[in-house]
Amino acid sequence: MAISAVARETVFALRRQIAKIEGTLPERLQAPAGAPLDAGADADATPGADLTIVRRGLAAALPDGFLPIGVERLDAALGGGLPKAALSEIHGLETREAGAVAGFALSLTSLILKQAHGLPVLWIGTTEIFREAGFPYARGLQASFGIAPEQLLFSEAPKLVDALWVAEEAARMTALAAVILEIRGNPQRLDLTATRRLHARAASAGRPVFLLRQAAEPEPTAAPVRLIVSSAPAVPRVTVAGPLAGSIGRPAFTIAIGKSRTALPGQFTLEWNPDERAFDERRGQRTENSVPVVSLPRGRKDPAAASGAVLAFPAPRSSDVGSSATGGQPPPGQRAAHFGPRRAG
Structure with a gap:
């Protein structure tokens, strides 16, 4: 039957x-x-x-349906890479990680443009986002990611509702290689319904939509993949003679899988190779940065000594510094010249 x-x-x-x-x-x-x-x-x-x-064992990923990141272990944990026709979240848990999130998104954009045949990528954000984090530097795009300035378009919306509308309309366009929407925090408008619309538009157009989130907490969305990105310390540059002391190597990212189709957890340290335009996984290498953040002053080998004992001085007498009514302060009209008027508000 x-x-x-x-x-x-x-x-x-x-x-x-x-x-x-x-x-x-x-x-x-x-x-x-x-x-x-x-x-x-x-x-x-x-x-x-x-x-x-359905059968036991990891299914082979379809090459046409996924964007391989290029790191074998990470792609295997994601089931083949990031889905091309879907919404993917890239999180930064703190505001200071906005640069790392943007750098990782630009790296993915570089991988997409290799197969986009001249199609541009649209980056959407609110005025608050671009005022806080700034815009990507055009010369840096070309040198580090191989992205020509005309291949990356920007749309600055005054409000979040406008940015969401632009993203939904852009997600359905096949004339774009990908759409990037950058949002700060956990706004109420970016709910499950809004992400479902973005995911449906991306699936219909067959184009990826990346949702970059600054200082956001994980919450239910329609995105099948969520990656948590943070900056990783760079290692010295490697030369034929060995690591070059005092140098700063390739940009590095720490990628944690917060959500995926396979439900497999994992954390990876990736380095972006600007020459090959590809990711490399850092495994079994020294990760601490041996270069001091601020160089020591010339002529001194050690930092300043710790402060000594705290001494208590007796309060000055009114006969020494003036009348007690003014508390030792100069009379009106004799205020120091470098003290400007205090502004209200």
């Missing part, structure tokens, strides 16, 4: 949930044209239709 479509979908949903708990992926296979369906299929189903088959 054939199983109904509703019952079969229920079984598939349960198998997907079990696969997620076990850290495996469901495979979507396509039956050959004209091949008979199994006994569990409907009698009126079309031959050659897509059948969802």
